[in-house]
Amino acid sequence: EVRLVQSGAEVKKPGNSLKISCQISGYNFANNWIGWVRQVPGKGLEWMGIIYPGDSDTRYGRSFQGQVTIAADKSINTIYLQWNTLRASDTAVYYCARSGRYFEIDHWGQGTLVTVSP
Amino acid sequence: SHELTQPPSVSVSPGQTARITCSGDVLPKRLTFWYLQKSGQAPVLVISEDNKRPSGIPERFSGSSSGTMATLTVTGAQVDDEGDYYCFSTDSSHKGVFGGGTKLTVL
Numbered sequence: 001e002v003r004l005v006q007s008g009a010e011v012k013k014p015g016n017s018l019k020i021s022c023q024i025s026g027y028n029f030a031n032n033w034i035g036w037v038r039q040v041p042g043k044g045l046e047w048m049g050i051i052y053p054g055d056s057d058t059r060y061g062r063s064f065q066g067q068v069t070i071a072a073d074k075s076i077n078t079i080y081l082q083w084n085t086l087r088a089s090d091t092a093v094y095y096c097a098r099s100g101r102y103f104e105i106d107h108w109g110q111g112t113l114v115t116v117s118p
Numbered sequence: 119s120h121e122l123t124q125p126p127s128v129s130v131s132p133g134q135t136a137r138i139t140c141s142g143d144v145l146p147k148r149l150t151f152w153y154l155q156k157s158g159q160a161p162v163l164v165i166s167e168d169n170k171r172p173s174g175i176p177e178r179f180s181g182s183s184s185g186t187m188a189t190l191t192v193t194g195a196q197v198d199d200e201g202d203y204y205c206f207s208t209d210s211s212h213k214g215v216f217g218g219g220t221k222l223t224v225l
Contacts, residue, residue, distance in 0.1 A: 001214070028151070033212070035195075037216075042217050043153070044202075044204065044219040045153075045161065045204050045216040045219070046215060046216065047206075047214035047215055049213075050213075051216075059211060059212060059213050060213075061213060061214070061215075062213075088214040095160060095161075099212075100206070101212060102149050102151075102167065102210070102215075103208045103212040104149070104151040104163070104166065104170070104206060104212070105151075105153075105161075105163070106163065108161060109160070110160065111160060116208060
């Protein structure tokens with residue numbers, strides 16, 4: 001069974017850094033693209049980017065290039081989403097999302113709520 | 119640019135047919151996928167590869183694609199089908215994009 005288990009909710013202040021995680025089990029981690037989807041409260045889904053853990057090849061959505069970093073640690077089957085400087089506008093639920101054969105999303109994590117507030 | 123456009127809302131009575139459209143210039147060359155998100159939950163794939171139903175998805179869900187438009191059809195919509203529907207596609211670099219979402223109301 002494929003499982004994507006995300007780290008817990010975070011409350012941060014503007015200017016803080018943050019790294020959230022998603023631990024994967026149930027399939028060959030290194031050989032499947034996996035990434036992140038953002039959902040601002042009350043808004044739609046936004047594709048942020050994906051990484052291929054086997055060689056760390058990474059693709060970012062246009063709105064997220066340079067704003068976040070997606071990384072993978074093959075030794076513990078985990079991917080990360082990292083911010084160096086959080087803004088209030090980063091407040092959202094972030095879903096870990098595995099890509100399928102056609103780069104559609106075929107498995108989702110449970111979501112991590114990130115709240116950025118003074 | 120790679121954008122997908124959906125109507126913000128669709129409303130039908132129970133038992134009627136709901137149709138949700140998704141338009142985009144890339145759709146003639148790319149596959150379309152449809153997701154249903156119910157309140158507070160992660161999305162669920164209801165249509166794959168333009169018109170395939172994943173295991174466990176009821177037969178009343180179907181999909182089609184022609185030219186720059188893809189359509190999700192719910193034949194005999196039920197109250198349990200309410201939620202936000204998103205179309206999804208990718209570009210040639212495997213970067214994904216979601217449509218803006220359509221809120222389906224069945225009442």
